[in-house]
Amino acid sequence: MTDGPLGLARFEARLPQVWDVSRVDALLALALEDRPQEEAVALARHALTLALDLRDEARAARIELHLSALLEGPAALEAAQTAQLRFEALRDSEGEAESVLRQARLLQDGPALTAALIAAELGAQAGLASLEARARRRAGDGFMHFGNDAEAIRAYERALALTGTETPRAEDVPMLLSLGALHLRADDPEAAFRVYRAASHLTHREGTIEHTDALGGLGTAYGQQGDVDRAFRFLERAAQLAAEHGDQRRHARFLNLMASAQDKLGDTARAASLYQASLDVALSAGLVDAQVNTLLNLAEHDLQRGGAQAGAQAGARLAQALVLATSARLGSAQRRAARLLTRWAEAQGDLAAALAHQRTWTELDQAASRRRAALREQELAATAQAALVLAVRHERLEVRQRLDATLAATEARLTELRAEADHWKDAALFDVVSGAHSRRYGIEQLNRDFRRSLRAKTDLSLGVVGVELPLVGNEAPAELQVNAVLRTVADLLDQSVRDTDVVARFDQHKFMVIFPETGPAGAQVALRRMIERVTDHNWAEQGLGAPVAVAVGLASRGFLQGSQLLLDVADEEFYRARREGHGALSVAQ
The missing domain is CATH 3.30.70.270 (Reverse transcriptase/Diguanylate cyclase domain)
Structure with missing residues (x-):
């Protein structure tokens, strides 16, 4: 290109030889083709430079939004923010919402939730159902991160309702799986079952990881509803698929759930065998979290069996689990280990040990409460920031509308004055009395x-x-x-x-x-x-x-x-x- 980077000169034959919007569009079309990222970025940047030279704000905003998708990190975030400002000035709600949603993908924690909520509201105001649905899903992910399961459920369900169809789509599967897990945590197995069944239908016979999770979710929902036989069958199939995929963490988790189902059926020997299989999988894969979870399940299994030997095994496993959980900083596992050790010590009649473990459990629980409170504060700050940004934007738009109305009225008045001046100018050319020129x-x-x-x-x-x-x-x-x-x-x-x-x-x-x-x-x-x-x-x-x-x-x-x-x-x-x-x-x- 004669007016751009020398490395792009080979594209010159495919570009209009006039420096107008047709050249900008051609450059952007080249950037959208399947090509190396560095080359695509160079083409897009060159198109942006030309669009800015031509003072074409609409094209500049569109190119900056595309650049934000090509780039990563601070450069991508800056491009998305600049595109947002341009789209807002252009009154392009869809482009503005897309730019904010891109920021939500690039940001983390509170800022990510803020951006998702803003994008969702912009999509709702503009009647852009598909865009709002994507933003609501992103907001649901943010609420899950902060531990607000109720808001996450509402966000996901709103996103599903916005798809416009009663039957979920294949692209909704990850959200359905997250929603099912939330319902299970909320002790609503019926709602979880409906969601997991929809996910299972969408992934039926695919044998994918998503299909595996859907089957595991159905098994867990059946178990919470009391249908242990069906729960075991679904969990067994999920464990097989996880093993076929080489996903040892899922394999260990489903083996644990199968063992829990056997415990409910009263087959303690089969349950112990499955727990041990899960522990072996976790040990072989070096999965400390899965190992700790299995040790805790085995210890609880032993405590339920009762007896001196089982009690000794439970104590040893709990002590090992606590050490591993503390070393790996697995907070929830630490609390569970301390709670079970308290129960174990009480069963052993060691009140001093029970009191010590109770103190540890309380301290861990209080620390967890402080972390939850800190997360809650971050979540509230994020939602408040979203509300503030939207309120300021609303005021800004109102000011612009008033300015536009004032400018329109001024222009109309100027037009009237020009017409009046022209009239008097024309009238001044002639004498009113005689009709001759003045x-x-x-x-x-x-x-x-x-x-x-x-x-x-x-x-x-x-x-x-x-x-x-x-x-x-x-x-x-x-x-x-x-x-x-x-x-x-x-x-x-x-x-x-x-x-x-x-x-x-x-x-x-x-x-x-x-x-x-x-x-x-x-x-x-x-x-x-x-x-x-x-x-x-x-x-x-x-x-x-x-x-x-x-x-x-x-x-x-x-x-x-x-x-x-x-x-x-x-x-x-x-x-x-x-x-x-x-x-x-x-x-x-």
Whole structure:
């Protein structure tokens, strides 16, 4: 490219050779093709530079949103934030919401939840169901992170409702699995069963990890509902699929759940065998968390069996689990181990040990409560920040709307004023009484014609026509009669001169007639024709007892210096003609 990075020069043949929006679109199309990331980023950045040069904010925003998807880390976040601001200014709600949702994917913890809630609200306000659903799902993930299962359930269920179909889609499977786990934690096995069954139908016979989790969830839901036989069958199939996938953590977890089902059925030997199998899987894979969980389940299993040997085994396993959980900082496992050790010590009759373990359990539980409280504070801060951002955005939009309304009203008023000014400007070109051109127009036209005459060395003549009205008895004619006479004289003047000549009102009872490129002889012909028409006109029809008289002064440019001097000379000639009598024409020599 001649205007961009040299590394992109090979694309020049595929680009328009004009620096306009077509080139921007072509660059973006190239960036959207399947190509190396570095190359795609370079193309997109070049398209952005050109869009900004062209001041095309809409294209710039779209390119920045695409860049945020190509990039990662701070650069991607900055691109998404800039795109959001541009889309907001453009009143593009969909682009704005997409930009905020992209930020939610790039951010973590509280800021991620804030962005997801903002995107969801923007999608809801704009009626963008699909976009709102994606944002609600992201918000559900955020609420799960902060341990607010109730809000997470509401967010996920809202997202499912927004899909517009009663049957969930394949892309909804991860959300369904999360929702099922939440229902199980909320001790609502019926709701969990419905969700897991939908996930199972969507992944039926696929043998995927999602299918494995759906089967395991169904088994767990059956177990909580008391249908232990069905629970075991589903959990057994889930464990087989997990083993086939080589997912040892899931395999160990499902073996634990199968063992729990056998315990409920009363087959303690089978349960112990399954617990041991789960422990072996965890040990072989080096999964400390799975190992600790299995040790705790085995210890609880031993405590339920009772007996000295089982009690000794339980104590040893609990001690081992506590050490491993403390080393790996598995808080919930530590608390469970301390609780079970308290129970074990009480069963052994060792009240001092029970009291010590009870103290440890209490301390761990209080620490967990503090962590939950801290998470709750972060969640509340995130939701409050989302509400604040949306409120400020709403106010900002209202201010912009008021400004737009004010600007629109101002523009409308300016348009009215321009129209009014044009009207008055046009009106100023003509004399209201006589209908001839105004004095101002006549003077400006005389100045223009005088300059043109000087440049082109052509003739220019100017006549001043004065109107004398007869008395009615000893009184002057009424104003309406005077105005009518002036209009008539102006019409007779227009009829007597050429279209290129200009008739303008000069004074109260005077007109000026400009004759461009005309010498005195030609001007006299027109002026005498006008005098004859005035003399022959039937003034009695206008209520006058005697005819109107005119006197005319005429001057030509000659050696006169300036248009004002030409007008003065013509005016002097008018007064000379007036002294000579009615219908006289005096020409400056």
